[in-house]
Amino acid sequence: MVNRVIQDLQTRVMIVVTDDEGMSTAEYAIGTIAAAAFGAILYTVVTGDNIVSALTGIITKALNTTVS
Secondary structure (H helix, E strand, O other): OHHHHHHHHHHHHHHHHHOOOOOOHHHHHHHHHHHHHHHHHHHHHHOOHHHHHHHHHHHHHHHOOOOO
16 A cells, blocks of 8 residues: 555656656746847847948849840
């Protein structure tokens, strides 16, 4: 009888410990900060002089292409 109760208790503890249903508030906060940092880095890269001039060159070349 006691062994059965201990076994049931161990099973319940394992279910609670291994249950990973959704993210906690701390995980949401870290995920939000990481997404914002990634967005800031991406914005910095895309608006940099090299990227803007490269995109401008590609668009200018595409617009100046003649079809024979």
